[in-house]
Amino acid sequence: MSDLVExxxxxxHDSVSLMRVSQALAAHAGVEVAVxxxxxxxxxxxARDLGFAVPAATGGDLLVAIRASGDARxxxxxxxxxxxxxxxxxAGGAGARDAPPRTTRSASRAWDATVALVSVPGEHAFVxxxxxxxxxxxxxxxxxxxxxxxxxxxxxxxRDKGVLVMGPDCGTAVIGGAGLGFANVLRPGRVGVVAAxxxxxxxxxxxxxQAGVGVSHLLGVGGRxxxxxxxxxxxxxxxxxxxxxxxxxxxxxxxxxxxxEVAVAVQELSLSKPVVRALLGPGQDDLTTAVEKVLGAxxxxxxxxxSWPAGRPPVSGGPxxxxxxxxxxxxxxxxxxxTGEFTDFGDDEYTRGRAHPMIDPALxxxxxxxxxxGVILLDVxxxxxxxxxPSASLAPAVEKACxxxxxxxxxxxxxxxxxxxxxxxxxxxxxxxAAVFTSNAAAARHARLLIGAS
Amino acid sequence: MxxxxxxxxxxxxxxxxxxxxxxxxxxxxxxxxxxxxxPLPGTSDALxxxxxxxRRERANALAVGRLLSxxxxxxxxxxxxxxxxxxxxxxxxxxxxxTWERASGPMRGALIGAMLFEGLASSPEEAxxxxxxxxxxxxxSCHHHRTVGPMAGxxxxxxxxxxxxxxEHGGTAYCSLNEGLGKVxxxxxxxxxxxxxxxxxxxxxGPVLQATLSRTGPLDLRSLIAxxxxxxxxxxxxxxxxxSLLVRELAPAIVDAAPERAAEVLRFVNGNDHFFLxxxxxxxxxxxxxxxNVPGSSLVVAMARNGTEFGIQVSGLGDRWFTGPAGVPxxxxxxxxxxxxxxxxxxxxxxxxxxxxxGFAMAAAPAIVRFVGGDVADAVAATTSMYEITxxxxxxYQIPGLGFRGTPVGIDVxxxxxxxxxxxxxxxxxxxxxxxxxxxxxxxxxxxxxxxxALEALVLA
Numbered sequence: 001m002s003d004l005v006e007x008x009x010x011x012x013h014d015s016v017s018l019m020r021v022s023q024a025l026a027a028h029a030g031v032e033v034a035v036x037x038x039x040x041x042x043x044x045x046x047a048r049d050l051g052f053a054v055p056a057a058t059g060g061d062l063l064v065a066i067r068a069s070g071d072a073r074x075x076x077x078x079x080x081x082x083x084x085x086x087x088x089x090x091a092g093g094a095g096a097r098d099a100p101p102r103t104t105r106s107a108s109r110a111w112d113a114t115v116a117l118v119s120v121p122g123e124h125a126f127v128x129x130x131x132x133x134x135x136x137x138x139x140x141x142x143x144x145x146x147x148x149x150x151x152x153x154x155x156x157x158x159r160d161k162g163v164l165v166m167g168p169d170c171g172t173a174v175i176g177g178a179g180l181g182f183a184n185v186l187r188p189g190r191v192g193v194v195a196a197x198x199x200x201x202x203x204x205x206x207x208x209x210q211a212g213v214g215v216s217h218l219l220g221v222g223g224r225x226x227x228x229x230x231x232x233x234x235x236x237x238x239x240x241x242x243x244x245x246x247x248x249x250x251x252x253x254x255x256x257x258x259x260x261e262v263a264v265a266v267q268e269l270s271l272s273k274p275v276v277r278a279l280l281g282p283g284q285d286d287l288t289t290a291v292e293k294v295l296g297a298x299x300x301x302x303x304x305x306x307s308w309p310a311g312r313p314p315v316s317g318g319p320x321x322x323x324x325x326x327x328x329x330x331x332x333x334x335x336x337x338x339t340g341e342f343t344d345f346g347d348d349e350y351t352r353g354r355a356h357p358m359i360d361p362a363l364x365x366x367x368x369x370x371x372x373x374g375v376i377l378l379d380v381x382x383x384x385x386x387x388x389x390p391s392a393s394l395a396p397a398v399e400k401a402c403x404x405x406x407x408x409x410x411x412x413x414x415x416x417x418x419x420x421x422x423x424x425x426x427x428x429x430x431x432x433x434a435a436v437f438t439s440n441a442a443a444a445r446h447a448r449l450l451i452g453a454s
Numbered sequence: 455m456x457x458x459x460x461x462x463x464x465x466x467x468x469x470x471x472x473x474x475x476x477x478x479x480x481x482x483x484x485x486x487x488x489x490x491x492x493p494l495p496g497t498s499d500a501l502x503x504x505x506x507x508x509r510r511e512r513a514n515a516l517a518v519g520r521l522l523s524x525x526x527x528x529x530x531x532x533x534x535x536x537x538x539x540x541x542x543x544x545x546x547x548x549x550x551x552x553t554w555e556r557a558s559g560p561m562r563g564a565l566i567g568a569m570l571f572e573g574l575a576s577s578p579e580e581a582x583x584x585x586x587x588x589x590x591x592x593x594x595s596c597h598h599h600r601t602v603g604p605m606a607g608x609x610x611x612x613x614x615x616x617x618x619x620x621x622e623h624g625g626t627a628y629c630s631l632n633e634g635l636g637k638v639x640x641x642x643x644x645x646x647x648x649x650x651x652x653x654x655x656x657x658x659x660g661p662v663l664q665a666t667l668s669r670t671g672p673l674d675l676r677s678l679i680a681x682x683x684x685x686x687x688x689x690x691x692x693x694x695x696x697x698s699l700l701v702r703e704l705a706p707a708i709v710d711a712a713p714e715r716a717a718e719v720l721r722f723v724n725g726n727d728h729f730f731l732x733x734x735x736x737x738x739x740x741x742x743x744x745x746x747n748v749p750g751s752s753l754v755v756a757m758a759r760n761g762t763e764f765g766i767q768v769s770g771l772g773d774r775w776f777t778g779p780a781g782v783p784x785x786x787x788x789x790x791x792x793x794x795x796x797x798x799x800x801x802x803x804x805x806x807x808x809x810x811x812x813g814f815a816m817a818a819a820p821a822i823v824r825f826v827g828g829d830v831a832d833a834v835a836a837t838t839s840m841y842e843i844t845x846x847x848x849x850x851y852q853i854p855g856l857g858f859r860g861t862p863v864g865i866d867v868x869x870x871x872x873x874x875x876x877x878x879x880x881x882x883x884x885x886x887x888x889x890x891x892x893x894x895x896x897x898x899x900x901x902x903x904x905x906x907x908a909l910e911a912l913v914l915a
Contacts, residue, residue, distance in 0.1 A: 012492045016473040060492055099835070100489040102842045102873045107467045109841075111486045114459045119470030120490055123498050127872065128469050128490070130505045137467070138459040142474065153506055164457055178464040178483040181474060217460055241457035359473060384477035419480060 001032065002074045004066045005052050007039060011062040013085065014119075015355045018062075021084045028080055030073030031066060036081065039063040040353030059121075059353060104128040108135035117180050118167075119143055121353075125168060126150040133157045133165065140220065141167030142181045144348050148229055151222065155233035164237050170220035171198025171326075171346075171356075172383075174205070181220075182358055184383035185417035189214015191294065192248035192273075194238040196225050196255035197280065199326025199346075200287055202381060202413050203440055204254050204278055207291040209415040210438060211303050216247040223327070226258035232266050243271045250274050252294055256331075257281040280332055286441035287332060305442060308426050310407065310435040317452045318374025318406075323364050325357040329379045329411060329440045336444035337377065339451070343367065358386045361393050368397050375407045377447040379440060382414025382425060389420060391428035402433030407450050410434045411443035497871040497906055503913045504868055509750025517751040517769045518845040518864035520744040521809065525621040526737035527672035531663040533656075535611035537628060538599055542572060544592040548607025548802040549760025550775040551595045554585050558761035560642025560797050563888030564606030565593075567644030571652045572610050578644060578889075597756050598773070601628040602739045602802035604731060605640035605884055606761065613652070614660025618675065618736035620744055627740035629733070631655050631663075634726040636891055641884045642797070643891040662719050665711035666704050673703055675737040679811070680850045682730070683861070688819035689734045690803055690812030691880040691895055696730035697723070735802065738809035745769050745864075752912055753845060754865040757808050757877065757900060761800035761884070766904045768867055770915050776908040778901025783883050785896010786824075797886040799898045804879055810848050810863030813878030813897065814840045818853045818861070836878045837862065843869040843877065867912065870905045 013021075018036050025034035033050055037043040039057035047054045052065040064081065068074040101107035104116055108131065116132035118125050122145025132139035133154060141154075146168035158165045166173050172195070173180040177188055184202055186209050193215060195201030205215050219242065221234035235253070242248045250273060257279045258266065276297060278290030285293070292302045320340030324330035330344040345357035345364050357364050358381050368376060380390050387393075398408045410429050414422045426436045437443035468475040469488035478485040493501055504510065534540045545568055547561060554562070566581040575581035585591055596603050603609055607630075615628040630640075633651055637643040667673070678699050685695035701723055709716040723729045742755045751769035758765055765775040780798035787793070806812035816823070817837035820830045837853065840862035847860030865877055876899045883894040 010492075010495065014471045016471045060495060099838060100487050102489055102491070102875070103869065104467055104469050104488055105869070106842050107469070107486055107488045111465075111467065113465045113467045113486065114462065115464055116467040116469065117474055117485075119468070119474055121492075123502070124490075124492065126502050127493075127498075127505050128488075132467070134511055138457065142470065150502065150506070162455060162457070164459065175459060175464045176462075178466070178481055179477065180464075180466065181477075183477070237455065237457075240455045241460060244456050245460055355471070355473075384480060385474055 001067055001069060002071050003052055004064065004074050004078055005054060006064040007055055007057040008062040008064065010060055012038070012060070013062065015353060016359055019355050019360050021081065024084055025066060025077055025081060028077050030069040031077050032069065033067045034077065035063065035065040037063055038353040043353050104131035105135065108132065108137060113137055115140065115175060115180070117142060122146045122168070126154065129154050129165065130157070133161055133163060136161055136163060138163040139165055140170050140173050140180050141165065141222070142170060144169040144351060148224060151224065152230055152233070155230065159233065159237060164219065164241065165234050166220040167222040170222050172202055172218065173220045174215060174218035176217065179384045182381065182383055182385040184209070184415045185419070186415060187214035187417070188216070190216060190247065190249040192216045192242035192245060192251045193218040194221060194235055194242065194251060194253045195219070196221050196223055196235065197328035199379070199381060199413065200254045200278070200280060200328035202326070202383065203287045203329060204252060204291055206413050206415050207288060207305065207439065208294065210306065211295055211300060213295065213298060213300055216245060217242065226255050226262050228259035228261060232258065232262040235266055236269060239266070239269055239271060239275070243273055248273065250276065250294065250297060252276050252278055254278045255280070257284065280328055282335060286336060288439040288441040305437070305439040307438065307442060308430040308436040310430070310433060320375045320377060320447055320451045321371050323367050323376060323378040325364065326379050326381055326413070329413070332440055333377055333411070333444040336441055337448045361387060361390065365393060365397050368401060371401060371406055372404060373406060375409065375447050375450045376401060377409045377443060379411045379413060380425065380429070382412070382418040382420045382422060384419065386420070391425045395428050395432040398429060398432040398434045408434040409443050409447045409450065410436045411440035412436050412438055413440065491874070493872045494874050494902060494906055497909055500909045500913045501868055501871055504752060504909060507750050510752060513748045513750035513770060514753055514845055514866065517745040517748040517753040520623060521741050521753070521864055522846055522848060523622050524741035524744045526618050526675040526740050527621050528616060528667065528675055528733055529619050529672045530617040530667050531614050531631070531660050532617055533660065534609050534613045534615050537615060537617060538601065538609070540609070540611040542611055543574060543590040544594070544611070546594055546596040546599055546601055546603065546607070546609040547760060548596060548603050548605065548800060549758040550763055550765035550777050552593065552760045552762060554588065554593070556762050558797050558800065559886050559888040559890070560800060560884035561606050561761045563642030563644050564608040564639050566888065567639045567648050568608045568610040570644060571649050572612055596802055597758055597767070600626060600739070600743065602735045602805050603630055603640065604632070604735065604803045605801040605882060606642055607802045608639060612656050614656055616733050616736050618733065618740050620740045623744040625740045625743050627736045627743060629736035629739070631659060632726060632729050632732045635728065638891060641882070641891040642888050644889055658715055659719060659722060662708060662712045662715050666707045669707040669711055670704065675733060676850055678703070679734060679737065680852065683815060683818045683851055684854050686819055686821050688812055688815040688822070688880065690731070690806040691882070692819045692822045693730040693734065694727045696734060697727055700730050700733065731803065734811065735805050738805040738811065741809050742805060747772060752867045754808060754867060757804040758802045759799045759804065761797055764799060764900050764904055766900070766908060768908045768912065771908065771911050774911065776904045776911065778903040781898050781901065783881050783896040783898040785883055785894050787883070787894035788892065791885070791893035795885050795890070795893045797884045799881060800884055801881065803881065807877050807879050808865065810844070810851055810861040813880045815851065815853060815861045816878065816880070817855055820855070839875055840878060842873050843875050867905055867908045871909050876900050876902060
């Protein structure tokens, strides 16, 4: 075995592109393992754990660590790496020119946009988002790790300019049918959604879609928006905007329970349209129940939420391990299960210099493989932006877990229109041995049943 | 409230993860990518703070608005001692302030020549001794006195200065008269022919041009520069069109003003393709000065080199200089000279780039792209990249080859730090050894630390 370890100072590529490069290298003949990633602490640790002698580096450097079955293979892999990195031309896009703009400011001058989507590392997100607001554009900040003072400043500037800041840490938005970030393919319709929770909003809108109810717009506001500090700045803007929007008849607000003073302020907005609150927390309805209330308000019958029970007899007892990619889904499941150890792999600490677990399954698969007994509860979130075929890597891992005697319960959030296909993903996971639910609440209750908790 | 984003079909700018753009492609949503890269190392915190400054957006709009709306006019040619209050023994020079000890060869050569020209020394050796002792000698930066000078930029009391006013904002700026190419004072030459030429310029050229301008009245330099750009000048390394236009404007009045001297004056001006450079520099200086001292503005109002350091000044930071070592230009050399003969970058002529000309207008000057190392595509790329670091496009200075797009104007310190793109500077190259003169011309990059230091200062301003 031969190792190649290199730190390339000041070379930047985004984490998703690097994940693809790593995958391409790992598939190369004679390559045992390849880590090509920005040199964050997390990624340096990952390389150290794999036994590489990692030199000092900072998060602005590119880390290359390749192990191959001999020097010749290593040299080939290294050449392949250079090809991959240089071939990585900027993505196409309708407005592409010979030399693409280098800042959001410059892009907004060269091209007539309506919204900016910012997903640079968190410490740089404010600057790009400030460009967008300055140019009179609404902006979705997908990035996390953005300081709250910057969030407040941006939202105040946005209010002055009559635009909306969605985020930071905003995973999903649907604007007139166009999904930004992680977004399910939803039928157009009359429900407008304001969401301080990305995966919570995906659960709500996916279930609405399954009930035949469409969405006009889904406006994310970022997980902190309804905190006392941020004071619902974007929620207020979004509610007022949807109240004006002719396509919207009813508004759903998806959030963790807001800070009390913020709840009052939002309550006191004079809106002409009904607002149904889907608030996640102890003593509140779960998201599925909230969706059922929306359907009631619209006079639409509540369907039976699709599920696919596991073929083999369920085990009873044993610890419950929750392995989630969606933060809100994780919280909801933990609340409903009332017991067990839950991890949200989408949390900031797992995403520094790495792609989100909805794109990069590696960390979660590792955790799944380590569970020896009991019940695993996990979510799979479909839609644009997510892993194009999550069951391809997950189903074999589920099968192995089942062989170890572990029961696997999957909350599958998505719609039939999603590029991955709801039913084909469900079938694949179900065949591997998992019980699959489209309602996260139903999945959590089922898991609770399996471990024998009353 | 109405959110315009909800009204029509979404059109998205995506900056960051490529996969999110691909998801838009799958949905056939029109979008454009930003080729984002991390900012210059160590600047991300300062960038966030400066962009958070509530004054910045309006301050920059005000400052660059003043730079763009300036209307420079050439109103006269007058002696430095009369208009700048220069005393014998006081010399202005290019770039940030410098001492004799730290001055480079061409700067020393030009100071020696100016001592000889002013009659303060009878030999180069004596001049050098007196300059080194410092007794009775005062050196100061041209920029501190509404003045700019090309290359060494040395101004002494008996030199004649172009006087340019800004008809919009009322400022005034000065620049010396251009001596021509080759062995000239501004490139550090101080031989007898250099001093004799300066004497003739003081006795004949200056007074004749002053008499000429008092007949013609103010000459609109904004319009002349706009025309020259459309005739293939970029107004720093190519001034052939602008000089020709200037001669056309002035020739009849020169003949009227001084029939006996007209031929020699016209022969001198016609013999020097760069005669207009100094007028263009004064025009650029008076325009950039209009943008000074706007609190909170991150606009660069001066870039200048003294042969040792490259310095910048920023609108929101008063008269402070932010400097780094001057680089050696990359270019073409005259005769047998080569890079080993080159002095580090020198001169105030970067005021042209500061105001959106020179390297920033390279795409307007295809005739000299080889001279500055490259082909026409390189020239277009140079200009195009400058839009990334500037605040505006000039309403009057346009580039025909780019569909009459205005030149990129108004360097923003924050955009330099964000993109890592440094201003493109066209320049002449002076010989390293005092007394040599010009050895070539080419392109040079400013030192990045001048911009990062200014950014840090903006955090505290």
